[in-house]
Amino acid sequence: MTEFLLELLKKEVKKRGYISEEAVKKISKKTNIPVSGIYGVATFYSFLPTKQQGKxxxxxxxxxxxxxxxxxxxxxxxxxxxxxxxxxxxxxxxxxxxxxxxxxxxxxxxxxxxxxxxxxxxxxxxxxxxxxxxxx
Ligand code: FES
Incomplete structure (x- = not known):
């Protein structure tokens, strides 16, 4: 499941440049993983930003x-x-x-x-x- 979650998070970063709060909620619904669990994974990896990035x-x-x-x-x-x-x-x-x-x-x-x-x-x-x- 973690591998699937990582793929979803990487897709989001590729699409928008970061993982927005809305995206986390959407992924939570899709995977039944609590929002806190998704943030836990995203914040563990330095290449999965949860805030908008600079150029x-x-x-x-x-x-x-x-x-x-x-x-x-x-x-x-x-x-x-x-x-x-x-x-x-x-x-x-x-x-x-x-x-x-x-x-x-x-x-x-x-x-x-x-x-x-x-x-x-x-x-x-x-x-x-x-x-x-x-x-x-
Ligand atoms: S320690 Fe390997 S690149 Fe910095």
């Missing part, structure tokens, strides 16, 4: 290899640059910032995903360039 969604890896290579400092830097906290979306809806577990780029840490595309060997300078491109 550019950043997931910074905080697993051990990236953390050793300063990904936590890069998150603080991103928070300052984007004027949002981890887990938030900017008021202008240009960026959302999240952390994630390993994205499979450990040998080129620290790494992040921007709209699903990996960026590796990150530095503050590299991030500044990436953000500039997104804003233009």
């Amino acid at each position: 550019n969604v950043i997931h910074v890896c905080t697993s051990p290899t990236c953390a050793i290579h300063n990904s936590l400092d890069l998150i603080k830097f991103l928070e300052k640059e984007l004027k949002i906290k981890l887990g938030q979306t900017a008021k202008n809806k240009l960026f959302s910032l999240y952390e994630t577990s390993c994205i499979g780029c450990c040998d080129e840490a620290p790494a992040m995903l921007l709209n699903g595309k990996p960026y590796i060997k990150l530095t503050k300078e590299k991030i500044k360039k990436i953000l500039r491109k997104c804003k233009s």
